[in-house]
Amino acid sequence: MRIMLLFVPVLAFILNIFGLMRIIPPYFTIPLLFISIYVTVYFYQSKKQFKGFKPSNRRRSRFI
Secondary structure, eight states: OHHHHHHHHHHHHHHHHHHHTTSSOHHHHHHHHHHHHHHHHHHHHHTTOOOOOOOOOSOOOSOO
């Protein structure tokens, strides 16, 4: 999965270069580059997010 997340923006960048040379339409390559960079950054940022504590399996005492 990590290799794919690094490979997709590089491929989108190469396609964007082709779009700047007018080989591929730029209206296709520019959003593709933006989306691939956005998804890559989102994946790496959300991976280190705190997800909360696990609930305890112990029963609470009724007599506190």
